[in-house]
Amino acid sequence: MSRTHHVIVGGSIAGVSAAMAMRQSGFDGAVTVVDAEPLLPYEKPPLSKEADPEQAVRPILPEEHYREHGIDLVIGLRVHRLDDEHRRVVLAGGGELAADRVLLTTGVSARRLGTPGEELDHIHTLRTAADARRIFAGLHRGGPLVVVGGGFIGLEAAAVARTMDIDVTIVEAMELPLLGPLGPAVAGLMTRLHQGNGVRVISGQTVERYAGHGVVEEVVLTDGQRLPAATVVVGVGVVPNDQLAAATGATVHGGVVVDEYGRTDHPWLWAAGDVASQIHSRTGVRERIEHWDVAMRHGAAVGASMVGQPTINDAAPYFWSDQYGKSLQMFGRVRGTDHVVVREGAAPERFVAFWLREGRLAAVAGLDEPKAVRSAKTILDTNAVVAPEVLTDPSTDLRALARRLARPAAAPAQSLPVKT
Ligand SMILES: Cc1cc2nc3c(=O)[nH]c(=O)nc-3n(C[C@H](O)[C@H](O)[C@H](O)COP(=O)(O)OP(=O)(O)OC[C@H]3O[C@@H](n4cnc5c(N)ncnc54)[C@H](O)[C@@H]3O)c2cc1C
CATH class of the missing domain: 3.30.390.30 (FAD/NAD-linked reductase, C-terminal dimerisation domain)
Known part of the structure; x- marks a missing residue:
């Protein structure tokens, strides 16, 4: 009889935590983690906090840790499709992995708005090590930097750029950056922190178009203002990478819908981390939570649940952000x-x-x-x-x-x- 094999699609914090939790729960079947990126699973939070992109890329665990725990890593290969009829995970290029259970920890992708001129060079989103390399290589050549969208990632990039003495403007559609996650009082305090560090904050405006010749040179706002730009970081939200689940018929609604143990309504599929639409036991609200610590704990709980140790993550959601x-x-x-x-x-x-x-x-x-x-x-x-x-x-x-x-x-x- 062949060994039970669980495949985890997405090798970031939720996937790695799940794999480790399977082992810590005594699971002795095979565990494979597949990730599209050609790097040992690494931490995402430093990517927006370090001026030196080489310093920013830190492995979650050393390579030998995976070997010692019998976790197979398949990196640099995207999962193309889930063949739920034959219980196979189909990789880009045609390779296949037979799987008894599949855990989706595919996270999110940066949202693009389709603004005219968005295809110009030096306009970036920030989700991966490659994005961070491109952005900070650009900033080392000089400014100005325009950050479109006043979310945490954009604000952290703005703060790093100010430590490099780069001229920074943040363009935010709402009345204040961070208004959504923090509300007006605290968003106001954080905005003042940026202004006190020399950042220009333009609120209540969106981008009409980007202008330039091959590379971005100006950001043109809806009120006609033209902001000179050598680099643009666009942080206007994310979309969950839930297409693999959707194609199997599992319920997807702003993320992969899971129960308190991470089970989808497809008997083969589980989901954890940023991609999962979960009801957190602390809030009682169905939502996706985009926090490193939550993805780590949720991944661990779902990994244990998948191998027969039903576990619920009931820790209060925790988030941090480093600025200045x-x-x-x-x-x-x-x-x-x-x-x-x-x-x-x-x-x-x-x-x-x-x-x-x-x-x-x-x-x-x-x-x-x-x-x-x-x-x-x-x-x-x-x-x-x-x-x-x-x-x-x-x-x-x-x-x-x-x-x-x-x-x-x-x-x-x-x-x-x-x-x-
Ligand atoms: C720049 C940045 C800074 C952040 N800073 C903070 C912070 O300070 N504090 C905080 O709490 N949170 C922070 N976060 C959020 C935190 O990193 C996320 O909540 C966390 O990474 C989510 O982990 P995850 O494993 O669910 O998904 P992700 O980290 O998004 O990983 C998903 C993985 O799935 C892979 N993948 C997707 N589709 C496929 C496929 N079809 N085949 C194979 N692989 C696939 C991707 O390559 C990716 O590696 C930050 C995020 C970013 C991007």
């Missing part, structure tokens, strides 16, 4: 209806923001306030009712409050070290 040598850390998910209060930090620009829902802490974010954020995360985990004025009162010792409110909590699913 400062780290924004955030636990929980924000809703537009949350009541947000802000506590000043120990130094200018530093802050801790609390989002309250029905009197309970639903999310916390802090800029360069790691201890306060950790304490607030403990408070969040307790689900206790807490008064906003207690949280914002500078004389409140958040650590002591957290200790008082804390009760024992179940250990979260985890298989790799977490950056906090």
Whole structure:
């Protein structure tokens, strides 16, 4: 009888965590991770935080780790199709892998808007090591840089460019960069951080077209402004890589729809990480969450579940972003209806923001306030009712409050070290 074989499509943090979790759960069948990129699986977050692209490409695990754990890596080959009738994973070029179960951890791709002139050189999105190389090689030749879309990745690239003394303009369609993920109060603080570091922020505008001869030279906005540009980074959202699942008939709705264990409604297929539309146990809301830590924990939980150890990731969603040598850390998910209060930090620009829902802490974010954020995360985990004025009162010792409110909590699913 042949050995059971699980194939993981997508060798990034969710896929690698799943493979490791399968082994840690005692699975002794074959495990293969396939990734389209020709690199050992690497960390994505440094790509937008490092001026030197070589420094930015850091393997998730050393190569020997895969060998030692009996995990086969197939890198540089795209999965072309899932042949669910014959239970085979079909690779570009025609190779096939027989699979007893398939886990999709294919992540997301950068959205393109189809703006006229988008095909000019030096207009980039930022998702891969190759993108980072192209962008930062361009920035080393000089500016100006125009960032289109004020999301985290674009803002991080803007911050790196400022450390290189490059002239930077951010163009954001809404009233403020980061308005969606953070809401107006905290988005305003982050915007001021950029402005204080010399970034020009143009809000309420979109790009009408890019102009240039072969390479981009100008970004033309809808109000007629023309911004000189040597490099453009476009960060206007992502689309889930859910086509493989959709072609099998599995339900896809803004991502691959999974249950709490990562199962799709196709008996052969599972999904985890950024591509998965999941109901996170903490939020009760179906959504895709694009956080490194969540993808790692979700991948680990789904990997264990696939090999007979049903596991749910119940850790509070965690995200971080590094800008101008400062780290924004955030636990929980924000809703537009949350009541947000802000506590000043120990130094200018530093802050801790609390989002309250029905009197309970639903999310916390802090800029360069790691201890306060950790304490607030403990408070969040307790689900206790807490008064906003207690949280914002500078004389409140958040650590002591957290200790008082804390009760024992179940250990979260985890298989790799977490950056906090
Ligand atoms: C530049 C950048 C900076 C970021 N910074 C932060 C941060 O500071 N903090 C944070 O919390 N999160 C950050 N994120 C988000 C975080 O990296 C993602 O949440 C995480 O990488 C998701 O992991 P994943 O394994 O689900 O998918 P991905 O990392 O997107 O990986 C999907 C993989 O699937 C492969 N693939 C897709 N289709 C196929 C196919 N058909 N065949 C074979 N392979 C395929 C791709 O090549 C890719 O390697 C950042 C992301 C980027 C791009």
